Amino acid sequence: MTPAAREEKPVTGSLSVPxxxxxxxxxGLGVYRPExxxxxxxxxPRLGLDEAWILKRSGVRNRRFASPEETLAMMAEAAAGxxxxxxxxxxxxxGCVIVATTSHLTQMPSLASQVGHxxxxxxxxxxxxLAACAGFPYAVALAxxxxxxxxxxxVLAIGAERMTDIVEPTDAGTAFLFADGAGAxxxxxxxxxxIGPVAWGSDGSRADAVGMTGYWDPVLREDASLPWPRLSxxxxxxxxxxxxxxxxxxxxxxxxxxxxxxDIDVFLPHQANMLIIDALAGQIxxxxxxxxxxxxxxxxxTSSASIPLALDHLLATGQVKSGMTAxxxxxxxxxxxxxxxxxxx
Amino acid sequence: xxxxxxxDLKTIMLRTADEDTAxxxxxxxxxxxxxxxxxxxxxxxxxATSIQERYHLVIPDQAxxxxxxxxxxxxxxxxxxxxxx
Numbered sequence: 470m471t472p473a474a475r476e477e478k479p480v481t482g483s484l485s486v487p488x489x490x491x492x493x494x495x496x497g498l499g500v501y502r503p504e505x506x507x508x509x510x511x512x513x514p515r516l517g518l519d520e521a522w523i524l525k526r527s528g529v530r531n532r533r534f535a536s537p538e539e540t541l542a543m544m545a546e547a548a549a550g551x552x553x554x555x556x557x558x559x560x561x562x563x564g565c566v567i568v569a570t571t572s573h574l575t576q577m578p579s580l581a582s583q584v585g586h587x588x589x590x591x592x593x594x595x596x597x598x599l600a601a602c603a604g605f606p607y608a609v610a611l612a613x614x615x616x617x618x619x620x621x622x623x624v625l626a627i628g629a630e631r632m633t634d635i636v637e638p639t640d641a642g643t644a645f646l647f648a649d650g651a652g653a654x655x656x657x658x659x660x661x662x663x664i665g666p667v668a669w670g671s672d673g674s675r676a677d678a679v680g681m682t683g684y685w686d687p688v689l690r691e692d693a694s695l696p697w698p699r700l701s702x703x704x705x706x707x708x709x710x711x712x713x714x715x716x717x718x719x720x721x722x723x724x725x726x727x728x729x730x731x732d733i734d735v736f737l738p739h740q741a742n743m744l745i746i747d748a749l750a751g752q753i754x755x756x757x758x759x760x761x762x763x764x765x766x767x768x769x770x771t772s773s774a775s776i777p778l779a780l781d782h783l784l785a786t787g788q789v790k791s792g793m794t795a796x797x798x799x800x801x802x803x804x805x806x807x808x809x810x811x812x813x814x
Numbered sequence: 815x816x817x818x819x820x821x822d823l824k825t826i827m828l829r830t831a832d833e834d835t836a837x838x839x840x841x842x843x844x845x846x847x848x849x850x851x852x853x854x855x856x857x858x859x860x861x862a863t864s865i866q867e868r869y870h871l872v873i874p875d876q877a878x879x880x881x882x883x884x885x886x887x888x889x890x891x892x893x894x895x896x897x898x899x
Contacts, residue, residue, distance in 0.1 A: 526856060675875075703879070704856070705859040
C-alpha cells in the first residue's frame with residue numbers, strides 16, 4: 470500500500486482483547502504404567518552387560534515395556550482420563566490438549582487431537598510438542614500461560630512415550646535405560662499462583678549428545694536392508710552438560726518464583742539417570758530435608774513422561790503431599806531444557 | 815609447567831576406578847583401549863574432569879570423544895600444557 474492510499478483509508482476500529490490475566494495451577498495428575506515389568510537382571514545378559522554395572526551407572530532396577538495393546542494413544546488417554554477425574558474437570562471443559570512426545574511415529578495427525586477426541590474434549594484445540602525429555606515442563610509452561618492469559622480455561626498437558634519403539638533393543642548404551650509410560654496433568658485457573666515462571670532454553674550445538682541415527686528418508690522404502698532410524702546417545706555428553714549447566718537454570722526458576730532453594734520441598738528432575746539426579750540435587754543448594762524423586766529405579770527413563778510418573782510415585786507412597794512446593798526440571802535432545810516451580814496437586 | 819607423565823595419568827585412573835573394576839594398570843597400559851581396561855565412557859569423562867581441575871585446562875567434549883586410550887590422554891594433555899607454557 471502506498472503512503473497516499475494509506476491516508477485515504479480511514480481507521481475503522483482498533484483491536485481489543487479481553488483482560489483475563491489470572492493465576493494457574495495443576496489441578497489433577499494421572500499416569501499410566503505399562504503392565505510388563507522388565508528387570509535389569511533380565512536385560513543385562515542379552516546386552517552383554519553386568520546387572521551391577523547397569524545399577525551403578527544408571528540406577529535402573531526395573532522398567533516398564535509397553536505391549537502392542539498399550540499404544541501411545543492408549544497410555545496417553547488413560548493417564549489423561551485419570552488426571553481429569555483427579556481434577557474434577559470434564560473433558561468438555563478442556564480448552565486445549567498438549568501432548569509432549571518423542572515417540573509418536575507419524576507426522577500427522579497429532580496424538581493430542583486423537584487423545585482429545587477419545588476423551589470427549591470436543592471443544593479443545595490440540596497439538597503435539599517435541600522437546601524430548603524436557604517435554605513435560607515445556608507443556609506445563611505453555612498450559613500455564615494459556616490459562617493465565619485466558620486462551621484456554623483448562624489445559625491437558627500430557628507426556629507420553631513408547632521409547633521402546635525408537636530404541637535399538639541390542640544397543641548396550643541405551644536399551645537398559647529407556648522405557649515406556651505416560652503422565653498427564655490438568656492445568657486450570659487459580660486464586661493464588663500454583664505454577665511459577667518457566668526458566669528454559671536450548672543449545673543446538675550439543676545436538677550429537679542424544680538424537681536419532683537418521684531421518685525417515687524415502688530411501689528406506691526402496692531398500693529394505695537399510696536400518697531404520699534409532700535413538701542414539703552419548704550418555705557422557707548428556708551427563709557432562711546436565712551436571713555443569715543445569716543447576717543455574719534450576720536456581721533461575723526458583724528465583725523467578727520468588728523463592729530460594731531452601732524453600733523447595735520436593736525436587737522433580739527428569740528421570741534421566743541416577744547419577745545426574747544425585748549430582749543436580751547436590752548442586753542446587755536445597756535444604757537438608759528436600760525430597761528427591763528417584764523413580765528411575767523402577768520406571769527407567771521415560772523421556773517426557775518421567776516427571777509426572779515420578780510425582781505420582783512420590784504421592785502414591787506418601788512421601789509427598791498436596792500443597793508442597795516442587796521444582797520440576799526437564800532436559801534432553803536438542804539440547805533443550807525447562808524448569809519451573811509447581812505446587813503439588 | 816612440567817610434563818604430564820603416564821604415571822600421573824595412572825594415579826588419576828586408579829583414583830577413578832572403584833574396587834569392583836580396579837584394573838591391572840601394570841605394564842604397558844598406555845596403548846590399550848579404555849574399554850579393555852574396564853573404564854567406560856563416564857570413567858573417561860571423570861579422568862578428563864580431574865585433569866581439568868588439577869592442570870587448569872578446559873577440555874572440550876570433542877577432545878574427550880577422541881580419547882580412546884590412555885596414550886591419547888597423555889598426548890592431549892602434554893599438547894595443551896606446551897601451548898599454554
